Amino acid sequence: MTNIYKFCPICKEKLIERVEGGYPRLRCPHCGFVYYHNPAPTAGVLVIEDGRLLLVKRRFEPYRGFWVMPSGYIEYQESASETAVREAEEEAGVCVELDGIHAVESCFDDPRGNTVMILYRGHIIDGSLKAGDDAEEVAFFAINNLPEIAFDLQKRILSKLKEEYIPGVNGEN
Ligand SMILES: [Zn+2]
CATH class of the missing domain: 3.90.79.10 (Nucleoside Triphosphate Pyrophosphohydrolase)
Structure with missing residues (x-):
């Protein structure tokens, strides 16, 4: 469920999936935004x-x-x-x-x-x-x-x- 967004909501760069703290997270390689998928x-x-x-x-x-x-x-x-x-x-x-x-x-x-x-x-x-x-x-x-x-x-x-x-x-x- 980490692949629900494609682009950074701040700078519009394409998000990249990376494992952080054991969880796959979407991260923006340009501005550093991380999408935390919370309930x-x-x-x-x-x-x-x-x-x-x-x-x-x-x-x-x-x-x-x-x-x-x-x-x-x-x-x-x-x-x-x-x-x-x-x-x-x-x-x-x-x-x-x-x-x-x-x-x-x-x-x-x-x-x-x-x-x-x-x-x-x-x-x-x-x-x-x-x-x-x-x-x-x-x-x-x-x-x-x-x-x-x-x-x-x-x-x-x-x-x-x-x-x-x-x-x-x-x-x-
Ligand atoms: Zn960004």
């Missing part, structure tokens, strides 16, 4: 109400029609927690208050590129369920009966949640 940060929110998990159905590819916790890419000027709150509002129509970090996990099966998700726990303080933005449906699901989940990282987090979940003891608001 993109994303943020999301895990909301459980009465033993049921809030999910949104993806309107677009990849994984169109699969379900995910409200989440998305962090904008450049945004904090991770602001992204989590914004995505819940845009995709699920609800205003959430965050209760801390639930998990930080890497994602390696998004065809748009690798990501790292900061997933918060949160609870709804206002609004009512309304799918929007890149979600076509929004619903609560019993943790033991979830629909088809998109992305390996969300599947990993939710299968762990399912194992650890004891109704009435944790996860309930």
Whole structure:
């Protein structure tokens, strides 16, 4: 995946692949620019109400029609927690208050590129369920009966949640 760019974004010289620190990197022989191919940060929110998990159905590819916790890419000027709150509002129509970090996990099966998700726990303080933005449906699901989940990282987090979940003891608001 280091060959995604051909030219230096600073001086337009052709980039050359070189191994640096054990990793193949694209480097500009003219100005010294190095392209570091890093995963993109994303943020999301895990909301459980009465033993049921809030999910949104993806309107677009990849994984169109699969379900995910409200989440998305962090904008450049945004904090991770602001992204989590914004995505819940845009995709699920609800205003959430965050209760801390639930998990930080890497994602390696998004065809748009690798990501790292900061997933918060949160609870709804206002609004009512309304799918929007890149979600076509929004619903609560019993943790033991979830629909088809998109992305390996969300599947990993939710299968762990399912194992650890004891109704009435944790996860309930
Ligand atoms: Zn250059």
